[in-house]
Amino acid sequence: MTSTTPGTRETLIEADPALPIIRITRDFDAPPDKVFRAWIDPDLVARWLGPRDSTIRIDSWDARTGGSYRYASVRNGEEVAAFYGSFHEVRPNARLVQTFTWEGMPDGVSLETMTFDDLGNGRTRCVGLSVVDSLEGRDAIMASGMEVGVNQGYEKLDELLAKS
Amino acid sequence: MPEDQLSRVFSALADPTRRDIVARLAVGDATVGQLAEPYGVSVQAVSKHLRVLEDAGLVSHSKDAQRRPRHLEAEVFDLMTKWIEKYRQQAEERFRRLDALLEEMDETEEYPTEQRFSAGDQKGAAS
Numbered sequence: 242m243t244s245t246t247p248g249t250r251e252t253l254i255e256a257d258p259a260l261p262i263i264r265i266t267r268d269f270d271a272p273p274d275k276v277f278r279a280w281i282d283p284d285l286v287a288r289w290l291g292p293r294d295s296t297i298r299i300d301s302w303d304a305r306t307g308g309s310y311r312y313a314s315v316r317n318g319e320e321v322a323a324f325y326g327s328f329h330e331v332r333p334n335a336r337l338v339q340t341f342t343w344e345g346m347p348d349g350v351s352l353e354t355m356t357f358d359d360l361g362n363g364r365t366r367c368v369g370l371s372v373v374d375s376l377e378g379r380d381a382i383m384a385s386g387m388e389v390g391v392n393q394g395y396e397k398l399d400e401l402l403a404k405s
Numbered sequence: 406m407p408e409d410q411l412s413r414v415f416s417a418l419a420d421p422t423r424r425d426i427v428a429r430l431a432v433g434d435a436t437v438g439q440l441a442e443p444y445g446v447s448v449q450a451v452s453k454h455l456r457v458l459e460d461a462g463l464v465s466h467s468k469d470a471q472r473r474p475r476h477l478e479a480e481v482f483d484l485m486t487k488w489i490e491k492y493r494q495q496a497e498e499r500f501r502r503l504d505a506l507l508e509e510m511d512e513t514e515e516y517p518t519e520q521r522f523s524a525g526d527q528k529g530a531a532s
Contacts, residue, residue, distance in 0.1 A: 252497040254489055259419035267500045271507040279506055289502035377412045383492050 261379040265369040273334045273357040276365045280337060306331050349378050414481060417461035423454050434474035
């Protein structure tokens with residue numbers, strides 16, 4: 242047994258308390274070219290991205306360096322959130338750099354860099370670095386789990402802070 | 406604003422001395438004097454750091470501020486850990502769908518060596 246058995250490849254999240262960044266690491270049992278394709282082919286992207294209880298509707302998708310994208314999260318036929326940005330760099334099978342904005346917060350933008358590291362034996366490590374434009378924005382993303390709506394976490398913190 | 410309060414927690418922890426103080430309080434309650442000892446800094450300096458931690462709700466203080474031991478509000482950390490864990494779980498769910506998709510791609514698709522990086526109306530635009 243090695244440390245790369247399927248049971249140990251769970252997503253790792255790192256949030257720096259001093260910098261507005263989130264780092265996410267995940268290994269996949271597929272070679273970089275295939276994982277990369279699942280990341281940039283809109284038909285494939287729509288099949289895994291987005292929350293479990295909604296579907297992704299891709300409005301535009303030009304995954305080339307300098308291209309742009311927009312997609313919406315749809316629940317029961319209704320658009321619940323929309324996101325857009327540009328493909329800053331599409332380096333086949335190695336690196337994907339995008340800007341990302343949730344239209345509900347149009348002044349907010351993050352820079353998303355995803356690297357696809359070949360681990361050999363048909364495996365790939367994806368490391369995503371999100372640089373958000375403020376600590377507040379980063380914390381909001383962390384607290385909401387990227388979901389739009391009322392945030393119980395904040396409410397709980399309010400209660401807690403009110404007590405102290 | 407709730408966002409401000411959460412940010413206060415994060416920014417309170419952005420300072421290494423304050424992280425040290427938190428680590429110390431995680432072991433057990435301590436007075437300002439006890440907290441000041443290892444740093445070779447004034448009680449006033451430590452008090453200042455403690456005030457930031459108190460404002461963020463991370464440390465509780467009592468009326469007799471000089472003597473009474475400071476207490477770490479572990480609940481706040483639990484809450485932050487829960488947020489991060491929830492975020493992680495959502496990412497993990499997404500990636501499990503990607504795992505399944507990658508397996509399906511094995512079974513159903515023999516994709517060409519030159520990949521298609523555009524789609525929809527952009528199809529073939531690179532040629």
